[in-house]
Amino acid sequence: ATWHELERRFAEAVENLEETDRQIVLLRHFEHMSTADVAKALGLTKPAAGMRYMRAMRRLRVLLNDAS
Incomplete structure (x- = not known):
């Protein structure tokens, strides 16, 4: 994945917290x-x-793994 794709996925995951x-x-x-x-x-x-x-970091890991 490109850097921009990773940034987008991270931002989306954070927004779901x-x-x-x-x-x-x-x-x-x-x-x-x-x-x-x-x-x-x-x-x-x-x-x-x-x-x-x-708990938030655990949730982020799940969200980021689901997005990949």
């Missing part, structure tokens, strides 16, 4: 925020933010 999970993934990966900082920014506990991040 719940809003909070999308924010967590984007803040962690594109803003390079820690789990503690993400939790504070979104009004979550650190364990809740960490769990939502792990």
Whole structure:
């Protein structure tokens, strides 16, 4: 797949996440925020933010595998 195709598939997969999970993934990966900082920014506990991040990443893997 080309770089543009991968970008498109990633964007589509991220759009399929719940809003909070999308924010967590984007803040962690594109803003390079820690789990503690993400939790504070979104009004979550650190364990809740960490769990939502792990579940969101698992969901992204499934969505990206289904798209290929």
